[in-house]
Amino acid sequence: MNLPILNPEFRSSVAAPAGEINQGAGSCAAHADNPVAAILEKLRSGERFLVCSHSRPDGDAVGSMLAMGMLLEQMGKRADLVSADRIPTIYRGLPGAAAIRTAMRVHGPYDAVILLECDGLERARLRGLEAFFLINIDHHVSGRMYGSLNWIDCSAASVGELVHRLILAAAATLTPAMATCLYTTVLTDTGGFCYGATKASTFELARRLVEAGADPIAIAQEVCFSTATSKILLLGAALANIKREGRLAWLWVTHQDMVRTCAVEEDCEGIVNFALCISGVEAAAFLRELPDRRFRLSLRSKGKVNVAAIAEQLGGGGHETAAGCTLEGPLSSALEQILAHLRDGVAHFAPEVVRSA
Numbered sequence: 001m002n003l004p005i006l007n008p009e010f011r012s013s014v015a016a017p018a019g020e021i022n023q024g025a026g027s028c029a030a031h032a033d034n035p036v037a038a039i040l041e042k043l044r045s046g047e048r049f050l051v052c053s054h055s056r057p058d059g060d061a062v063g064s065m066l067a068m069g070m071l072l073e074q075m076g077k078r079a080d081l082v083s084a085d086r087i088p089t090i091y092r093g094l095p096g097a098a099a100i101r102t103a104m105r106v107h108g109p110y111d112a113v114i115l116l117e118c119d120g121l122e123r124a125r126l127r128g129l130e131a132f133f134l135i136n137i138d139h140h141v142s143g144r145m146y147g148s149l150n151w152i153d154c155s156a157a158s159v160g161e162l163v164h165r166l167i168l169a170a171a172a173t174l175t176p177a178m179a180t181c182l183y184t185t186v187l188t189d190t191g192g193f194c195y196g197a198t199k200a201s202t203f204e205l206a207r208r209l210v211e212a213g214a215d216p217i218a219i220a221q222e223v224c225f226s227t228a229t230s231k232i233l234l235l236g237a238a239l240a241n242i243k244r245e246g247r248l249a250w251l252w253v254t255h256q257d258m259v260r261t262c263a264v265e266e267d268c269e270g271i272v273n274f275a276l277c278i279s280g281v282e283a284a285a286f287l288r289e290l291p292d293r294r295f296r297l298s299l300r301s302k303g304k305v306n307v308a309a310i311a312e313q314l315g316g317g318g319h320e321t322a323a324g325c326t327l328e329g330p331l332s333s334a335l336e337q338i339l340a341h342l343r344d345g346v347a348h349f350a351p352e353v354v355r356s357a
């Protein structure tokens, strides 16, 4: 299984306590301690909803939007699904994916906007959202209570897991199409059940979804074995630049590499994991030069180094094991900055015992 292409990344700078479930202004007092009931009540009372997620959507963003749209449809509601960026190729075969529209601004008489996986309103990169009643459903440690209703549960393996809970609470039918979308959220956000919030209940959820009609083999084929040629060529360029130093490894691509390999942004997803997967490495970085000469940085950790804390110090954010930020170029200065933080992060580790060949 080509696990290294799977990995969620998120950028933010404001951290919230883990596992926080709460409601902000405009919440229904009758459900102050029960965000699921409050959200369902809002959905039942309305007619027309907008469902969106963060820009540069990943498997969790796409799968949870689609399943949410299907739930609303089952409830007899009208749901518009909108994304600021195009849906990555590997997720375009998901049931209903063709219905997701790409837009920069949203209009319309919506009874509420459902934001999935956005730790701030700005993450959606859609103009016009502020005007609406906002339902914020998230599982990031950096999640914030910016919505009219907020349901942030950091113990969930994916936001899709939270949508599954909503489906159960609504007593809706978990269709094979919903199960396929939700299984994709769990598979991708846990990196194929390798990290993130993977625990016993994650497998229980996966079992239920497979029972409901998700085909784990077909989904894995679609997500893990449908890599674009441009991505493999870009990976070659990145691997030609890989560096190893003790517990750290890093690699990069230049803007010229992106142009030469005809790579698009989504081709960069997961390249950092080829540095992280090296034996003995605890934290890894991937740098991509942007057309404006700045560098987009992806950080990953096997769990002992909190890369979200490092990314936050550099103006970014994310999960403890998957985070990112943007640094000024040139490459030498971007590398100097990030390596200073990463070296601090691994300074307390015992020197690696090098196995002789």
Ligand SMILES: [Mn+2]
Pocket: 008, 060, 061, 117, 139, 157, 158, 159, 189
């Ligand atoms: Mn997620």
